Amino acid sequence: MDGSFYVRVGDDEFESTEATTSPWDPRMQHGGPPAGLLARAVEMTRPDAGMPIARLTVDMLAAIPKGRIRTEARILRPGRRVEMIEARLYANDRLAVTATAWRIQNQKNLTEEYAHSAPPPLLPGPQSQEFFTGISPDWGYGNAIEWRFVEGSFAEPGPVSLWARVRLPLVAGESPSPIQHLAVLADSTNGVSGEVPLHDWLFIPPTMTMTVARPPEGPWVHLAARTMIAPHGTGVAQGHLCDPQGFVAVVGQPLLVAPRS
Numbered sequence: 001m002d003g004s005f006y007v008r009v010g011d012d013e014f015e016s017t018e019a020t021t022s023p024w025d026p027r028m029q030h031g032g033p034p035a036g037l038l039a040r041a042v043e044m045t046r047p048d049a050g051m052p053i054a055r056l057t058v059d060m061l062a063a064i065p066k067g068r069i070r071t072e073a074r075i076l077r078p079g080r081r082v083e084m085i086e087a088r089l090y091a092n093d094r095l096a097v098t099a100t101a102w103r104i105q106n107q108k109n110l111t112e113e114y115a116h117s118a119p120p121p122l123l124p125g126p127q128s129q130e131f132f133t134g135i136s137p138d139w140g141y142g143n144a145i146e147w148r149f150v151e152g153s154f155a156e157p158g159p160v161s162l163w164a165r166v167r168l169p170l171v172a173g174e175s176p177s178p179i180q181h182l183a184v185l186a187d188s189t190n191g192v193s194g195e196v197p198l199h200d201w202l203f204i205p206p207t208m209t210m211t212v213a214r215p216p217e218g219p220w221v222h223l224a225a226r227t228m229i230a231p232h233g234t235g236v237a238q239g240h241l242c243d244p245q246g247f248v249a250v251v252g253q254p255l256l257v258a259p260r261s
Helices: 032-045 140-144 178-186
Strands: 006-008 013-016 053-060 068-077 082-091 094-104 145-153 156-166 201-204 207-212 221-229 234-243 246-259
Touching: 032 053, 032 068, 032 082, 032 094, 032 178, 053 178, 140 145, 156 178, 178 207, 178 221, 178 234, 178 246, 221 246
Parallel strands: none
Antiparallel strands: 006 013, 013 068, 053 094, 053 207, 068 082, 082 094, 145 156, 156 221, 201 246, 207 246, 221 234, 234 246
């Protein structure tokens, strides 16, 4: 691990590192860092802190190999208060991930009197970082995040309540924006809340939608996640994301559920 998710090699080109590794296949990337890079591409299309991402849908067209990564984005629907942006990520010159995002104008304190949210559980103290049974302790994405569980763990299937923070920069030399940080974490919803054993089953989301009420404040994000398995090899993972002040976003992922053999 070289201290970054990606090494910057051009205006929008990156080299993926071991810190991106998927738990499914060490040759492939976890979806979180590519989701963060696409959020970055959206934000850089027309930088405006007053127009944050309100909804980001990331569609993974295939497994994402490690290697040279390139992103691009364009505005599909311009607007003063609402706009839509499309972004694409290429892995080794092949289109691997697409995203669409809606940005909505932030109207400072306009609805503050109506903004009420239950606080999340308190942040626990430091914990030993232990992953799924059978997963290498060198799992790149796992080690790039600090995990602190309130309920559940990687070792036991079922719903979880946890705090997490990204420990490495998404792009070398840059601090990730709050929404980029959130996107890196959001794609772990299905993994941390799996209802079937990881060493026997695949439960893979081809897409992830993150709907954001407001950007998080500070590095720590609370994720309450659960997975519901349907009878015929599909399922849905859902996540509720908070910062220490309260609710920030929801995440939804449809799942392909299949035995590994």
